Amino acid sequence: MSRRSLTLLKNLARNANGSGFQTRSVTYMPRPGDGAPRAVTLIPGDGIGPLVTNAVEQVMEAMHAPIFFEKYDVHGEMSRVPPEVMESIRKNKVCLKGGLKTPVGGGVSSLNVQLRKELDLFASLVNCFNLPGLPTRHENVDIVVIRENTEGEYAGLEHEVVPGVVESLKVITKFCSERIAKYAFEYAYLNNRKKVTAVHKANIMKLADGLFLESCREVAKKYPSITYNEIIVDNCCMQLVAKPEQFDVMVTPNLYGNLVANTAAGIAGGTGVMPGGNVGADHAVFEQGASAGNVGKDKIVLENKANPVALLLSSAMMLRHLQFPSFADRLETAVKKVIAEGKCRTKDLGGTSTTQEVVDAVIAKLD
Amino acid sequence: MARRSVSIFNRLLANPPSPFTSLSRSITYMPRPGDGAPRTVTLIPGDGIGPLVTGAVEQVMEAMHAPVHFERYEVLGNMRKVPEEVIESVKRNKVCLKGGLATPVGGGVSSLNMQLRKELDIFASLVNCINVPGLVTRHENVDIVVIRENTEGEYSGLEHEVVPGVVESLKVITKFCSERIARYAFEYAYLNNRKKVTAVHKANIMKLADGLFLESCREVAKHYSGITYNEIIVDNCCMQLVAKPEQFDVMVTPNLYGNLIANTAAGIAGGTGVMPGGNVGAEHAIFEQGASAGNVGNDKMVEQKKANPVALLLSSAMMLRHLRFPTFADRLETAVKQVIKEGKYRTKDLGGDCTTQEVVDAVIAALE
Numbered sequence: 132m133s134r135r136s137l138t139l140l141k142n143l144a145r146n147a148n149g150s151g152f153q154t155r156s157v158t159y160m161p162r163p164g165d166g167a168p169r170a171v172t173l174i175p176g177d178g179i180g181p182l183v184t185n186a187v188e189q190v191m192e193a194m195h196a197p198i199f200f201e202k203y204d205v206h207g208e209m210s211r212v213p214p215e216v217m218e219s220i221r222k223n224k225v226c227l228k229g230g231l232k233t234p235v236g237g238g239v240s241s242l243n244v245q246l247r248k249e250l251d252l253f254a255s256l257v258n259c260f261n262l263p264g265l266p267t268r269h270e271n272v273d274i275v276v277i278r279e280n281t282e283g284e285y286a287g288l289e290h291e292v293v294p295g296v297v298e299s300l301k302v303i304t305k306f307c308s309e310r311i312a313k314y315a316f317e318y319a320y321l322n323n324r325k326k327v328t329a330v331h332k333a334n335i336m337k338l339a340d341g342l343f344l345e346s347c348r349e350v351a352k353k354y355p356s357i358t359y360n361e362i363i364v365d366n367c368c369m370q371l372v373a374k375p376e377q378f379d380v381m382v383t384p385n386l387y388g389n390l391v392a393n394t395a396a397g398i399a400g401g402t403g404v405m406p407g408g409n410v411g412a413d414h415a416v417f418e419q420g421a422s423a424g425n426v427g428k429d430k431i432v433l434e435n436k437a438n439p440v441a442l443l444l445s446s447a448m449m450l451r452h453l454q455f456p457s458f459a460d461r462l463e464t465a466v467k468k469v470i471a472e473g474k475c476r477t478k479d480l481g482g483t484s485t486t487q488e489v490v491d492a493v494i495a496k497l498d
Numbered sequence: 499m500a501r502r503s504v505s506i507f508n509r510l511l512a513n514p515p516s517p518f519t520s521l522s523r524s525i526t527y528m529p530r531p532g533d534g535a536p537r538t539v540t541l542i543p544g545d546g547i548g549p550l551v552t553g554a555v556e557q558v559m560e561a562m563h564a565p566v567h568f569e570r571y572e573v574l575g576n577m578r579k580v581p582e583e584v585i586e587s588v589k590r591n592k593v594c595l596k597g598g599l600a601t602p603v604g605g606g607v608s609s610l611n612m613q614l615r616k617e618l619d620i621f622a623s624l625v626n627c628i629n630v631p632g633l634v635t636r637h638e639n640v641d642i643v644v645i646r647e648n649t650e651g652e653y654s655g656l657e658h659e660v661v662p663g664v665v666e667s668l669k670v671i672t673k674f675c676s677e678r679i680a681r682y683a684f685e686y687a688y689l690n691n692r693k694k695v696t697a698v699h700k701a702n703i704m705k706l707a708d709g710l711f712l713e714s715c716r717e718v719a720k721h722y723s724g725i726t727y728n729e730i731i732v733d734n735c736c737m738q739l740v741a742k743p744e745q746f747d748v749m750v751t752p753n754l755y756g757n758l759i760a761n762t763a764a765g766i767a768g769g770t771g772v773m774p775g776g777n778v779g780a781e782h783a784i785f786e787q788g789a790s791a792g793n794v795g796n797d798k799m800v801e802q803k804k805a806n807p808v809a810l811l812l813s814s815a816m817m818l819r820h821l822r823f824p825t826f827a828d829r830l831e832t833a834v835k836q837v838i839k840e841g842k843y844r845t846k847d848l849g850g851d852c853t854t855q856e857v858v859d860a861v862i863a864a865l866e
Contacts, residue, residue: 158624158626158628158643158774158812158815158816158819159689159690159816159819159820160624160686160776160778160783160816160819160820161685161686161689161690161778162778162780162783162820163621163622163678163681163682163685163778163779163780164685164780165685165689166685166688166689195688195724197688197689253531254531256526256528258526275526310531313531314531317529317531317532317533317534318528318529320534320563320565321527321529321533321534321823321825321826322527322529322825323825323826323829323866356563406526408528410528410529410530410531411531412530412531412532415528415530444526447526448526448527448528451526451527451528452528452530454822455689456824457689457690457691458689458691461691498691
């Protein structure tokens with residue numbers, strides 16, 4: 132009897148430990164012509180940018196994805212994004228980008244922000260979630276931070292009133308607040324999310340963040356099945372590191388979104404693994420979800436040890452955006468398997484591999 | 499020995515296996531602004547069990563708050579042609595969901611199903627015949643997608659009586675239609691990570707007609723070097739289907755063979771009551787039960803309301819994916835598969851005894 136129960140239990144255990152990454156068989160009926168290759172603008176950028184975008188290029192090649200990249204060189208110290216790059220993005224509608232370094236001070240405006248404003252990419256989305264196999268101090272993290280991308284503290288309107296006194300304008304408009312709130316609730320509806328939390332500091336900035344909150348409340352009325360609540364940003368930061376499982380979708384103005392996204396990315400595994408994108412009505416730019424504003428130290432660039440996972444997962448989001456769901460699934464499954472196995476990890480995840488080793492591991496895992 | 503089993507047992511309890519693969523995986527899908535706007539879909543309940551199963555789909559869509567609303571039109575199989583406003587509606591909405599339309603045998607009345615497909619130039623019919631977890635069948639490892647040319651072949655409807663007692667029926671095969679169905683089949687395989695496309699033919703007998711079909715397939719195959727291509731004669735194919743179905747992946751066929759192969763494959767994988775399917779053209783798409791074996795159910799099934807809604811529910815999940823609502827499609831499919839796997843609510847063709855409404859209620863309860 133014990134011998135039988137042993138075999139039974141062994142069978143159960145074997146089936147239970149079957150890989151959690153099963154490729155489901157969903158029937159997806161494409162339209163004729165859906166397989167036609169799409170052009171995507173590629174901006175490698177500065178620092179680790181060329182390293183990680185090259186990783187994406189290699190993996191797309193290995194998958195025979197119906198994508199081809201139009202590469203453009205843009206560097207953070209240029210005064211503006213070259214017009215042919217903007218033309219290319221307007222034509223292709225989709226862009227993949229490494230990081231563009233923004234110099235501190237000096238009056239040179241950020242090229243990242245310029246891209247977003249010119250293409251009106253008003254929503255930035257970062258999905259921060261625990262990756263299976265990557266141990267972190269926080270469990271059950273699955274937060275999507277939707278951040279307004281064009282106004283707020285990033286309006287870039289500063290002036291020196293008198294020598295030694297500078298004013299910086301934070302601009303909040305009903306139009307932008309409404310559309311980001313609409314996008315956040317629509318995202319929650321389309322992705323079966325249960326709760327949207329608005330992050331603000333309206334106790335201090337009563338009019339500015341108050342306007343943002345009003346817009347969120349109005350939109351919330353149209354989605355009665357989605358829970359809506361509000362949280363002040365300082366409390367939010369504390370709650371994020373104490374009980375992150377209470378958050379689901381978070382909608383924020385520009386600056387708070389930057390901070391909350393980077394915090395959430397940090398607790399869920401680091402900015403090296405979180406995917407993200409920026410979307411507007413007509414265009415979409417995919418990049419590392421939360422990059423904490425840096426493009427990597429020189430040492431990482433020299434030793435080629437940048438983490439390509441975030442940009443690979445963002446390019447999976449891009450494949451989904453371009454309506455190639457099977458390729459997106461394959462890429463994500465391969466990347467998650469590599470992380471779960473734990474053998475090929477870069478330094479920020481506790482390993483010592485180079486970017487190329489991780490890329491090779493992902494390509495080997497593609498089915 | 500008992501101690502070892504206890505430790506395995508403890509390990510199992512610590513990581514309990516989920517009874518089925520939950521599809522609520524965290525994939526990040528970034529919609530475009532405005533993607534949540536509701537879409538209109540033409541709904542044709544049809545004859546026989548049609549109204550019953552389309553009613554099931556409407557209930558489930560309602561329960562999910564899916565961004566779909568239906569424009570219903572009454573079309574019955576004994577009408578002479580599909581009414582103008584229905585065709586207008588499908589042209590406007592681009593997507594249609596339909597129950598079955600009964601086609602009278604003989605009598606010179608053309609099939610309304612065929613008329614819809616020809617007028618909207620819906621040239622590809624797709625049926626995915628796959629074992630559903632929990633549903634026991636005689637054949638395992640079946641996962642076949644039958645892609646069938648939908649507009650010509652034996653179904654061109656050109657028949658005439660030469661002299662009394664002698665009738666000629668024309669089977670028409672054109673390079674144009676064969677090429678586009680072959681292209682669709684290979685594109686499908688490419689987009690869905692399928693490894694093999696098999697062309698089904700009878701070119702040893704119909705050397706010119708099926709020969710032209712095969713030529714077109716071979717030409718398209720050259721463009722897809724990553725996909726294996728082979729050919730099989732239809733009689734051998736039918737035998738292989740029931741002997742070793744796991745050898746088939748995607749099958750591309752002309753009109754008549756496709757009909758037979760799709761129904762056979764549906765039968766071995768669990769029955770026509772559970773296989774999803776759709777018809778697609780360059781601009782429009784019609785979703786219906788994958789393989790219906792040409793019937794819309796007998797009167798008894800209609801009276802007792804025991805038709806199986808699963809096939810049309812899974813087809814409507816395909817439709818949700820076609821309309822770019824992947825999360826809703828996933829939820830619907832997961833709920834339906836869970837209900838089948840549990841085995842408590844099954845209609846007669848799956849070995850149970852439930853009514854359509856009981857299955858629908860179970861699916862709605864299983865939605866998360």
